[in-house]
Amino acid sequence: MYASDTSKQEELIRTINTDFWNSRVFVERQAYIYMAASVMNSNSTLFSTHMKSNFWKMSRDRVWNVRIVLSKLLNEHINNNGEFYFDHEVNKALYLLKRDKDRDVHEQMAHITLTVGEEVIQKMIQDEQKDSMQEEPS
Secondary structure (H helix, E strand, O other): OOOOOHHHHHHHHHHHHHHHHOOOOHHHHHHHHHHHHHHHHHOHHHHHHHOHHHHHHHHHOOOHHHHHHHHHHHHHHHHOOOHHHHOHHHHHHHHHHHOOOOHHHHHHOOOOOOOOOHHHHHHHHHHHHHHHHHHOOO
């Protein structure tokens, strides 16, 4: 329907990001992951530009059901030789999911090997934490 209309695609992605990514309802956040994964696997440019950052943040979602959906879809992406397997942000999400407190989540990632060194990922996480501390009002 929107295959040739980039502006319509971007408008739809903005709606998905607004209505689903930050939803208070966990099933809507799960739906966001499914929709974003579909875009990731079909239009990498559109995904990188409009969804990638939010998608990987889902690895820190407070609800384990959301993280399990993310881990399953990332697992599928990697097993299908998905192009984002070598992405730094993906590896940060994989790192967090591999260490998730929920057994079902981290078991999904058990056989996945990171393509970015753990030291690099830990530095990314530290930098992210420093940035978030600086943004908080005193």
